[in-house]
Amino acid sequence: MFNVEHIRQDFPILNREVNGKPLVYLDNAATSQTPKQVIDVIVDYYSNYNANIHRGVHTLSQEATDAYEQARIKIQKHVNAKHTHEIIFTSGTTHGINLVANGFSSLLKKEDEVIVSALEHHSNIVPWQMLCERTGATLKVIPMNLEGELIMSEYDKLLSENTKLVFVNHISNALGTINPIEYIIEKAHAVGAAVLVDGAQSCPHIKPDVQDLDVDFYVTSAHKMCGPTGEGMLYGKETWLKKLPPYQGGGEMIAEVTFDKTTYADLPHKFEAGTPNICGGIAFGAAIDYMNAIGFDAIAKYEHELLDYATEKLLEIEGLKIYGTSKHKTSVISFNLEGIHPYDVGTILDKLGIAVRTGHHCAQPIMDFYKIPGTVRASFAFYNTKSEVDALVSGVKKAKMMLS
Template sequence: MDIQSIRSQFPILAEKIHGKPLVYFDNGATTQKPLSVIQRISDYYSKENANIHRGVHTLSQEATTAYENARNTIQKHIGAKENYEVLFTKGTTDGINLVAFSFGELLNAGDEIIISAMEHHSNIVPWQMLCERKGCKLRVIPMNEKGELELDQFDKLLSDKTKLVAVTHISNSLGTVNDVKYIIEKAHAIGAKVLIDGAQSIQHIQVNVQELDCDFYVFSGHKLFGPTGIGVLYGKEEILNQMPPYQGGGDMIKEVTFEKTTYNVLPHKFEAGTPNIAGGIGLGAAFEFLNSLDMKEVLKHEQELLDYATAELTKIEGIKFYGEAKEKTSVISFLIDGLHPYDVGTLLDKMGIAVRTGHHCTQPIMDQFCIPGTIRASFALYNTKEEIDVFIAALNRIIPMLKD
């Protein structure tokens, strides 16, 4: 890949922070946006702005076409069988909550839901709320000290009571790549459905939902070079048709009377009200950007960054890594002996380097390791080894300052 050519498409990477060139290593929280996405959103508001699906006038029809074309682009990228299996949401959290409510209405007291010990809070709390509402039981796949799921224990958790398994594809705080194919096959063998949290995966690897055979797949636009406030829930048509609507309002209805309302077909049944039109169109542009790249080359480049950064960080005395799975992607979580992650992150920011500090919305992971949080550097396709060198040099300056 021509990294400098790619970097030139991201205007924010030329910015300076505290007088220093920006080194942006917080991609696990949100990615930066290429000019093509920024311009597409601007073009919508300046040339096409209108509500969709309802108007016969030209602007409404053009906006509707652009919005639905974005859905088609996403469908092709993730390998969904039908475009109406792609539901626009506010993001990963919204998609998981939709499933927890709507699929949850099909569950009964005593049914079981399995999640893992490395889940983001967004893939824990909605299921806890469902269990409280419906009398279901939440089971948890344990994780070992390397940050790998103990799949032999997962096998033991599965039973005829299991109705849903919800796991992350890639851990946001550890970088672990889970064997979701194995999890899906095992769950399906006992009749359970599977939701995969793809918030940290779809921007790094090629995802095909039909090959995975998952029942649901969720992700956020802002983590894959698209806008905030937009995301996708993929669901198999048969299951989505069984689920009741998540919200009521305009566009999700077929007929409304004061006596009874009938619901619209997919995907509209789950897309009540005026959607984030600019966000959907912008997300389509983000996928067009991804489609212009070779995802195998992206993965290769990011793996090289991970390996290089890990090797250089290992040279720092007192460093401890959290998340040393055999299969992992471009996330490094670590602590330096005696130093608070917040202090390190604050001083890195003064040097123009953006990292994330804290528990990364995965507090149970931190509790397992008996730590308050970590320093997390997460890489994207536009990052470079030169930036890692700046990062390492900064840490070598900071450590003596904080230990004095």
């Protein structure tokens, strides 16, 4: 049975105060908090078997290697990848996207076209702009409507035999919109295009099945789902990963090196040059274990209750406008108070111990679409409570009174 008060005991940081007030942490879309079960795994690694992996015959190296590769298996099973070697450890979502973009530099031609959406994070815009600059390919954009949804009829018009790549986030970090990626993938494959889905915002709320989705690439970050920063994963279909050249050169990713020629290691090591974030990978596996023990269905149900409650309470405040009103969204609310800059609202909330995000959330094109400088974004996790929502609402009312 889901018990939020019991769950909150797993997160030491939730017991602290900020500016003399109990911490109300509502910036989960930027980074989630870390339970003691994951913290203990990190401490255990550095306390008991810290060693480099894949290279040593000594006991510590073998123990670290086993733990690291077991984490890869955990991730494979979590996303239902067909093969363990289709899981590439990265430093995070941005690293995974850039790895794929770099690989396609040798595959695209001038007449080719690349499609992204208007709802993307900068990390799923800039790499593709750079790719198009290198190759001469054309970047096209799926437009959005006022509800913060992608216009699928316009997407259909953008697709052609020249479309080679489609990139879209599963969930918008700025608005919480859940995109119809099943439809996007099916339509892209119909014209022979590959699809990369940015799952940074979806994986904390939804358990993806990459085989069922038939997606070609899927990326995410550990720190969005109770794990450490500086760690993430790229899933890629084996056929695509074999086509793409290595992203970086160095140790681990080689089979044989001479001054005449170098041959590359098999998957997944072909894309994992250098000493990895070993502890990060192991802790990522522990974070997945932790969230699966709670259950993603239970998490989704509870977070939806928080979203509905917070939406209702915030909309009772006169002059408050929510951006992103899709019927299909996750526990993110972006809003503004009429005539008040979001930064000023966020500053007052911080004085009350309430952590929210303000600004354009690395999604400036969305803010340009709405003709606003940014928003206040409250993003909820399964360890938040309705009483924390009440604190947010009270804080926003106070900010309005002080700044109006």
